[in-house]
Amino acid sequence: MTDGISLEELQLAARNHGMPLEALRWDITPVGLHYLLTHYDIPSVDPRTWRLEVDGLVGRPLSLSLDQIRVRPAVELAVTMECAGNGRARVEPHVVSQPWLLEAVGTARWRGALLAPLLEEAGVRGDALEVLFIGLDRGVEGGEEQDYARSLPLSDVLEGEALLAYEVNGVPLPPQHGFPLRLVVPGWYGMTSVKWLARVTLTDEPFDGYQMRHSYRLRQEEDEAGVPLSRIQTRALMVPPGIPEFLTRLRIVPAGECVLEGRAWSGQAEISGVEVSTDGGETWGEAALEPDALGRWAWRSWRFVWEAAPGEYELCCRARDVADNTQPLEPPWNVGGYANNAVQRVAVTVAA
Amino acid sequence: MTDGISLEELQLAARNHGMPLEALRWDITPVGLHYLLTHYDIPSVDPRTWRLEVDGLVGRPLSLSLDQIRVRPAVELAVTMECAGNGRARVEPHVVSQPWLLEAVGTARWRGALLAPLLEEAGVRGDALEVLFIGLDRGVEGGEEQDYARSLPLSDVLEGEALLAYEVNGVPLPPQHGFPLRLVVPGWYGMTSVKWLARVTLTDEPFDGYQMRHSYRLRQEEDEAGVPLSRIQTRALMVPPGIPEFLTRLRIVPAGECVLEGRAWSGQAEISGVEVSTDGGETWGEAALEPDALGRWAWRSWRFVWEAAPGEYELCCRARDVADNTQPLEPPWNVGGYANNAVQRVAVTVAA
Numbered sequence: 075m076t077d078g079i080s081l082e083e084l085q086l087a088a089r090n091h092g093m094p095l096e097a098l099r100w101d102i103t104p105v106g107l108h109y110l111l112t113h114y115d116i117p118s119v120d121p122r123t124w125r126l127e128v129d130g131l132v133g134r135p136l137s138l139s140l141d142q143i144r145v146r147p148a149v150e151l152a153v154t155m156e157c158a159g160n161g162r163a164r165v166e167p168h169v170v171s172q173p174w175l176l177e178a179v180g181t182a183r184w185r186g187a188l189l190a191p192l193l194e195e196a197g198v199r200g201d202a203l204e205v206l207f208i209g210l211d212r213g214v215e216g217g218e219e220q221d222y223a224r225s226l227p228l229s230d231v232l233e234g235e236a237l238l239a240y241e242v243n244g245v246p247l248p249p250q251h252g253f254p255l256r257l258v259v260p261g262w263y264g265m266t267s268v269k270w271l272a273r274v275t276l277t278d279e280p281f282d283g284y285q286m287r288h289s290y291r292l293r294q295e296e297d298e299a300g301v302p303l304s305r306i307q308t309r310a311l312m313v314p315p316g317i318p319e320f321l322t323r324l325r326i327v328p329a330g331e332c333v334l335e336g337r338a339w340s341g342q343a344e345i346s347g348v349e350v351s352t353d354g355g356e357t358w359g360e361a362a363l364e365p366d367a368l369g370r371w372a373w374r375s376w377r378f379v380w381e382a383a384p385g386e387y388e389l390c391c392r393a394r395d396v397a398d399n400t401q402p403l404e405p406p407w408n409v410g411g412y413a414n415n416a417v418q419r420v421a422v423t424v425a426a
Numbered sequence: 427m428t429d430g431i432s433l434e435e436l437q438l439a440a441r442n443h444g445m446p447l448e449a450l451r452w453d454i455t456p457v458g459l460h461y462l463l464t465h466y467d468i469p470s471v472d473p474r475t476w477r478l479e480v481d482g483l484v485g486r487p488l489s490l491s492l493d494q495i496r497v498r499p500a501v502e503l504a505v506t507m508e509c510a511g512n513g514r515a516r517v518e519p520h521v522v523s524q525p526w527l528l529e530a531v532g533t534a535r536w537r538g539a540l541l542a543p544l545l546e547e548a549g550v551r552g553d554a555l556e557v558l559f560i561g562l563d564r565g566v567e568g569g570e571e572q573d574y575a576r577s578l579p580l581s582d583v584l585e586g587e588a589l590l591a592y593e594v595n596g597v598p599l600p601p602q603h604g605f606p607l608r609l610v611v612p613g614w615y616g617m618t619s620v621k622w623l624a625r626v627t628l629t630d631e632p633f634d635g636y637q638m639r640h641s642y643r644l645r646q647e648e649d650e651a652g653v654p655l656s657r658i659q660t661r662a663l664m665v666p667p668g669i670p671e672f673l674t675r676l677r678i679v680p681a682g683e684c685v686l687e688g689r690a691w692s693g694q695a696e697i698s699g700v701e702v703s704t705d706g707g708e709t710w711g712e713a714a715l716e717p718d719a720l721g722r723w724a725w726r727s728w729r730f731v732w733e734a735a736p737g738e739y740e741l742c743c744r745a746r747d748v749a750d751n752t753q754p755l756e757p758p759w760n761v762g763g764y765a766n767n768a769v770q771r772v773a774v775t776v777a778a
Contacts, residue, residue: 078430081527084439084515085675088529091458092440096467097601104600106443106458107468113672115448116459163436171673175433177440215672245597248456249449320465320567321523323437 079163083173092177098313098337101181101368101375102152105243108180109264110250111157111172113222114213117270121254126238130206130275133197140254143238146187151237151260152372154181154339158263158290158303161405161414169411176311176418181337181372184258186239190232193276198228202276205231207257210270218284224268225281226259235260235371238271260371261305261341263413265290293409300409306341307415308400310348310376310393314420325422332382334361336391337373343397344370350378354388355403355417361391384426392417431515435525444529450665450689453533453720453727454504457595460532461616462602463509463524465574466565469622473606478590482558482627485549492606495590498539503589503612504724506533506691510615510642510655513757513766521763528663528770533689533724536610538591542584545628550580554628557583559609562622570636576620577633578611587612587723590623612723613657613693615765617642645761652761658693659767660752662700662728662745666772677774684734686713688743689725695749696722702730706740707755707769713743736778744769 079087091110097103121140128136157178162169193205209222226236237258240247247253252269259266265285280286286302293300313335316327338345349358364375378391394400405416431439443462449455473492480488509530514521545557561574578588589610592599599605604621611618617637632638638654645652665687668679690697701710716727730743746752757768 079433079436081431081515082674084431084436084525085527086673087436087439088444088525088527089446091443094441094464094468094602096470099470100601104602106460106462106600107602108458110458112446114670115666116446118448118451163433173436173440175437175440213669213672214678219669219678248458249452250446250456250459314467317565317571318466320565321438322434326566326571 079173080170083170086172090172092174093180095177095311096313098311102183102243103180105245105248108182109155109157109178111159111178111264112211112250113215114211116250117210118249119210119253119270124254126255126271127273128192128196129273130277131199131202132276133199134195136192136196140240143187143255144240146192148185149188149237150183150185151235151258152181152183152368153258153260154179154371154373155264155267156306156309158265158412159410161416162411164416165405165407165411165414167407169409171411179311181368182242183244184237184239185241186237186255186258189236189238189257192238193231198276201278202228204228204277204280206275206277206281207268207271208273208275209268210272216284216288220284222268222285223281223283224266224285226266228276263290263303263306263341265303289410290412291410292412296409303412306339307413308340308342308345308393308395309415310336310338310391310401311418312336312389312391312420315422325420327382327422327424329382329384329424329426332380334378334380334389336376338376338393339373340393340395340399342399343395345374346394346396348376348391348393351390352380352387354419355390382424384424387422387424389420389422390417431525432522435522438524442524444526445532447529447663448665450663454535454595455532457597457600460534460603461507461509461530463511463530463616464563464602465567466563468602469562470601471562471606471622476606478607478623479625480544480548481625482629483551483554484628485551486547488544488548492592495539495607496592498544500537501540501589502535502537503587503610504533504535504720505610505612506531506723506725507616507619508658508661510617510764511762513768514763516768517757517759517763517766519759521761523763531663533720534594535596536589536591537593538589538607538610541588541590541609544590545583550628553630554580556580556629556632558627558629558633559620559623560625560627561620562624568636568640572636574620574637575633575635576618576637577629578618580628615642615655615658615693617655641762642764643762644764648761655764658691659765660692660694660697660745660747661767662688662690662743662753663770664688664741664743664772667774677772679734679774679776681734681736681776681778684732686730686732686741688728690728690745691725692745692747692751694751695747697726698746698748700728700743700745703742704732704739706771707742734776736776739774739776741772741774742769
C-alpha cells in the first residue's frame with residue numbers, strides 16, 4: 075500500500091469532496107455531502123444571460139433560456155452517481171490523479187427535462203450518431219486547453235433517461251453541482267453527467283476530445299486505445315459501525331447484536347444480493363435486501379445482523395447483480411486507476 | 427516540503443471538505459462549499475426527541491425542544507469561520523492530522539437565538555466561570571473515548587455574540603453542519619463552534635477535556651502546557667486567476683489587465699488593508715478594500731488590478747488589521763500545526 079500521496083494530489087483531495095460513509099444512512103444524500111469532482115474551477119454563471127445551445131446535425135437549432143427549459147414537462151429521478159476514479163488511492167502501482175478511497179458516491183433527486191424529447195423538437199437528422207455535451211468549466215489537461223466535454227452515442231440518449239437537471243433534492247442546483255443546468259445520465263459513471271452545460275451538438279462521428287480519447291478508458295498500457303468507461307460497476311458499501319478513532323478511523327463497537335447496514339448499486343443490472351463477511355472475506359453470509367424504494371437508478375438498502383463478540387475483525391461487503399456481476403477481493407489495476415470496485419474492508423475492535 | 431501524506435491522513439482529507447478557492451467569489455459561501463471538519467462521525471439526530479439541556483451552576487435548569495428555541499427572538503449573523511488547522515499541510519516538520527492546505531474556511535449566514543439571554547433565563551449563579559458545550563458526536567482520540575466538548579469563559583459568552591444556530595443561509599442546518607442546533611462563536615476558530623449541541627453546562631472551573639487540554643493549543647514542545655487557541659489569525663486569500671491545469675493547479679492567465687480579487691478576515695481586530703505581490707513577496711502594492719458589506723464577523727472583499735505581461739509569476743496577498751496583526755511569509759511551526767496563516771502563493775503563467 076502506498077503511503078506517499080503528493081501535495082499535488084492533496085490539492086485535489088482538498089477541493090473535491092467525498093461523501094463520509096456514515097452518510098450512507100440517508101436514502102437521499104443531503105446537499106453538501108454528495109461527492110463532487112471538478113476537473114477545473116467551479117464557474118460562476120449568470121442565469122440571465124446563460125443559454126443552452128442545441129446544434130449540429132439538427133433541423134431546427136435551439137437556443138434555450140433556463141425558463142424555457144423549466145416550463146417543459148419535469149421529471150424527477152433518484153440517481154446514485156459515482157466517480158469513475160473511486161477507489162483509485164488503493165490501486166497498486168500507484169496512479170497519480172484525484173486520490174479517492176471509497177467515498178466518491180452519492181444519491182440525489184435530480185429534477186429537470188428529459189433530453190430525448192428536446193432532441194426530437196430540434197429535429198435530429200438521420201445521419202447523427204453521437205451527442206456531444208460541452209460544459210462551461212475550462213482548464214488545461216494533458217497539455218491541451220479545453221472546455222470539459224464528453225459525448226454519448228445517440229442511441230444511449232434516446233433509449234435512456236438522460237436528464238437536463240436544474241434542481242437537486244428540491245432546490246436549484248448549487249454552483250458546484252452545475253448551476254444553472256447539468257446533464258444527468260443514470261447508471262453511468264459521473265464523468266458522463268456534464269455540469270454547467272452550455273451546448274449539445276449532434277455529430278456523425280465519435281467525439282475525439284481529451285476526456286474521451288485519453289481519460290476515462292480502461293487500459294493496461296499507456297499506448298493502447300483501451301475500452302471507454304461507461305456504466306457503473308457493481309458495488310456495496312456499509313456504514314462503518316460503532317464509533318471511530320479520530321486519526322485511524324478504526325471502529326470501536328460494543329459487544330452484542332450489531333446491525334450492519336449499507337447500500338448497493340450497479341449501473342450494469344439490478345442488484346440481486348449483498349453478502350457480508352466478518353472475517354476479512356474468508357466466509358460470507360447473506361444480507362437482507364430492503365424493498366427497492368428509490369427506483370432502478372438509485373442504491374438499494376441492505377442490513378445484516380452480526381453477533382459481535384469481543385475481538386478484532388475485518389468486516390467486508392460485496393454486491394452482485396442480476397447479470398452476475400460482483401466485486402473482486404483485490405483492487406484491479408489499469409492505467410487511469412478507474413473502476414476499482416474491490417470490496418470495502420472495515421477494521422473493527424469489539425470491546426470486551 | 428513534505429511529499430508524503432499517509433493514507434490515514436488521506437482518509438481525513440477525503441471526509442473533511444475544503445472550500446475550493448474560486449468560491450471566494452461569493453459573499454456567502456453556498457451550502458456544500460463551506461469547509462467542514464468532523465472529528466468523529468456525523469450523527470443522525472431525531473429532532474423530535476432532541477433536547478438542549480442547560481444545567482450546572484444555574485438557578486433554573488432548562489430542557490428545550492427545537493421549537494422552544496425557534497420561538498425565541500432570532501438573530502442572523504454573517505460569520506467567517508476557519509479551521510484552526512488550516513495550513514497544516516505546509517508546516518515543517520510535518521504534523522500528522524487533517525492535512526489542510528488553504529481551503530478550511532467559509533462564510534455563512536447563521537440564524538438562531540443568542541446564547542446570553544438564554545443563560546440569563548436559566549439564572550447563572552455568581553460562582554459560574556465557564557460554559558461547557560457538549561456535542562452528540564462521539565469517538566476516540568488520544569486513547570480517550572469522548573463526546574466532542576469545548577468550553578468558553580463565561581465572560582466571552584456574555585460579551586460576545588455567541589449564537590445557537592438552527593439555520594444556515596436560510597435553510598435548516600444540514601446534518602453535517604450540526605443539525606438540529608449548533609453553537610457559532612463569531613471570530614473564534616471553528617473548534618469552538620460545537621456542532622450537534624446537546625448540553626450547555628455552567629461550571630466554576632476550566633474544563634479539562636481532551637479538546638481543551640491536549641488539542642487546540644499552541645505548543646513548541648509536546649510536554650509544555652502551551653497557550654489555548656482562540657480568535658482567528660489575520661489572513662487574506664485570493665481567487666486564483668485565469669484557468670487551472672488539472673493536476674498541478676498552476677494557473678494560466680491571458681496577458682493584459684487582470685483583476686485579482688479575494689477576501690480578508692481577522693478574529694483579532696477589523697481588517698485595515700491588504701497588500702498584493704506579483705513577485706513572490708519581494709515587492710508589495712496596496713489592494714483596494716471594498717465597503718464592509720457583511721458586518722464585523724465576516725470577510726472583507728478586496729481587489730487589485732495587475733497588468734499581466736507574459737512570463738512566470740508567484741502571486742501573494744497579505745492582510746493586516748487595526749491591531750497591527752499581519753501574516754508571515756513562511757509557515758510558523760507548532761506541535762499541532764495550528765494557525766498557519768502564512769501568505770498564500772499562487773503560481774501563474776501569463777501566456778504570450
